[in-house]
Amino acid sequence: MKSNTQITNIANLRHTRSGEAFDVTSDVWSFRVETSHIYVNFRDMIEISPELRESLKAVLSWYLTNRSPNSLSGLLGPFKDFIRKTYVVSGALAEITDVALLNYKVVPSAGYMVNLRSLLNKWHALQYPGITDSAARLLSQLRLRGHVKGVAVLTMDPKEGPFTSIELEGIQAAVNSAFAVGELTEPIFFMTWLFMALGCRPIQLAAMKVADVTHHRDSTGKDSFSIRVPRAKQRGSSGQRDQFKVRPLAAQIGKPLRAYASRIEAQFKDVLVDPSQAPLFPMKDPTRLEASMGFDYHYCSGALSRSLCDALKRLIVVSERTGKRIHINPRRFRRTFGTRAAQEGHGELIIAELLDHSDTQNVGVYVAAVPEIAERIDKALALQLAPIAQAFKGTLVTDVTDELKRNSTQHILDLRIDRSGAVMGSCGQNSYCRFGAPVACYTCANFQPWVDGPHEAVLEYLIARRELLQDARIAEVNDRTILAVADVVHLCRDAKRVGPA
Template identity: 45%
Template sequence: MTANDRIDAASSLPYTPSLPTVAMARGGSVFNPQSDHWILREGTHSLELHFDELPEVEPGFKNSFKATLLWYAENHSTRHLANMFYRCKALFAFKREVNHAPVIEITDTDLLNYRSAIGEGSEWYLSAMSGFLRKWAALGLFGIAESAVVLLSQLRLKGNAKGTATATMDPVTGPLTTIELEALQTALNAAYARAEVEKAEYVLCWLLMMLGQRPTQYAALKVCDVVVVHEKDGSKTYSLRMPRAKRRDSDARGEFKGRLLTPEVGALVAGYASEVQTRFAGLLDDPRDAPLFPGKLVDGAIAGFEYHETSQRIGNRIQSAMRSLEVMSERTGDFIHIIAKRFRQTIGTRAAEEGHGELVIAELLDHTDTQNVGVYVSSTPAIIERIDRAVAMQLAPLAQAFAGKLIEGASEASRSDDPGSVIRAPKITGKFDAMSSCGKHGFCGFLKPVACYTCISFEPWLDGPHEEVLEYLIADRERLMAAGDSRIASVNDRTILAVAEVIQLCAAAHEERSLVRD
């Protein structure tokens, strides 16, 4: 008997159900509803519910709770099921603490007391639970008083406030600034070059920073989703068939949306995908069906997802890789707080700053409509309006943008015997005198010395004209700001902070010398 059949069988009086020993969730998981430990897997989502961890409840009430959750398991996603379980668990714990007795029934008084206890800011907890409790009663199950159903139909509860972190540019949970994002990108590249970040995590983090999609979408990716088109002129175009995640059905790969990649990132992803395909040759009939970010073989997984990581695991891999970089935020003076959602917010915010409207932002973030993207258009710009020398000096120690090594002069350079390692800045200083060294072996196509200050191979000289470089960059920024192009003007903001940091390091070194001489 399915949950829908049980609705028809419900009598006018609440009853305590008898649970089946075997049931199938909407996503295909088979489990035992009588057990106190439910394990469900749905594509890239995995869920475990521990009923033995509930506060003290009457056995019949517990069975009714399970029966209602069973209906949700058969008709809704595992994420929604988990939300209902934990929201109700908090309500039961509240009643148990207030009454000092096992929970037997939820009444209107319980709901009103709970609403008062959680406060107006968390009223959405009860709002999220309202449909579940009414479904519980509609199934004819024991445990929900009629007075509670009447109250829920009359209450006007506030939903969860959305977009606050984005609208306020929250420095901990909101969008990243350009300086923060560039710092993470630079640190990630450096860590990968030192073999401190695995290639899978490196690719995953770059895709997150570039596309801002949800972890569940990356978890659902397969090798075959990496598309390389060979153009007639010999060039290559790279794209991803990105699975769409926020859908009402349980098929994580039921619909796709193409996402173009830059040539550099595209080549990286394509090379990595080829390595994964080779690894799965012999394990799968078609190794192109291998997950792009594989995990261990999962027993009882949904067909086609045996080696796929869950969305939670993908999120954890992103956090672990990014947090290991220990990049500082110029806004907080602490390590940048890493959650996948911040990169998604950053994509939306940057698109709005560049003048794109709600339709474009909704497309970028894979929203089915524009009701949740207005906050990006109305949010506060992440660009610092003015950076002068004083501001740069104040922010420099927090941003830690300088990644190189301060040296005395050419004799201390890593490549002191190579004349090509010397860096000059005639456009800035008006002189052809050397000012710094480069420790990098091989060709570098970046503009010297502006791009050098944030490079790990940069070796600025103690008596180099770094003050002149700072003045030049600030003046150029002010000129571009006056022209009305704030996005272009802010391109070198992190470099400005790196130059300011070098100036401070030089001043500290000279002061130390003076103390030694004295």
């Protein structure tokens, strides 16, 4: 009897493309496929008959066996929506008919209907019970518009579209500052910078290992850094780490990232046979889900994305467009990466390569959006936006003491801007700074502008320089600084109106 049970169980097993086994007859599917978490609770589908449920299992098992595991979420959502709304009308479904489809067609978005048709067509082609011939004929005759792509990019949507240059610089500054004071963990810090630098997907970061971060020193002693990025959404690939693209990294991020990877590798020295295969971003609680072959201790992509979003929610970064906190997520970093590539003059083929697309059908939107992106910032607009953007992070000095005046080593001034040599403020860092004063000072938390400093002259100087530049991307470099200077101008005007305390 025990032997027969074992045979039955083996007969019910199916395997994903990457080799994970699952029981197709189970009423709850919950398992990992590399860095994806598969969860389907068939018990919750009370709207369909037990026979239809078994057919659905068989169809979904085909997708898990032959397609990417992520394809399930795009199919299950529309199907659940369909059976829920059909159930209200006719009770539990025993089969899917043309009448049920016609009653449903006008309810959801066109995109939902496209995905539902894809699932039902495959269901009928596999000849599993549950789809009537009349329903299959109707599906073949329907003319549906697919998802409308690129709207968030084309409209520069302030919640889902690309970040503006000012927003992105604000995020970068907030991430660096939060990490410096221990408010962001090292993994979150590096995740964020890799999303910004590479425009990659969460599933790609989740699949990375410490061995993917490489350091090379040439014969002249020059160091270079790079990272192998696992390719995602590639047809014909049997696993997430079958194909890679090597991306160079600037030393400013490559050097500390390599050091971080070495520390992670050391942590797994007594845990894995080959610690170089440790995940670059290990799970905090690896016991919550069973391991997937070759992906022990790796995050699932959804959990990695949520972890990043939850951490960045604590940052106070305000959009100059909305006056509200910026909505930060990996998709917006990716859209920003593609948009900035188009602004730099790259064509569709290069952008597709940078974003790891196999073709150019989804990247034209970035090129089309370029003329709508560049904005002109003048003094009046800068003064209007400054209080919203909150780019200035320093402390205004309203009472300049004799001690501050005497300590000339901390004074910030620029004869190009003010020929008299008037002091703009003091540096509170008390150490050597490699950034260019005074432009870099206004967005630095250590800057202490003096209330009588020539800040309006700095603002006019930066705006005049901006207007001389023909390239919009170069012109935008100091936009956040312009807003920070304008904020200081506001603070000084207010302080002078109020007078000494």
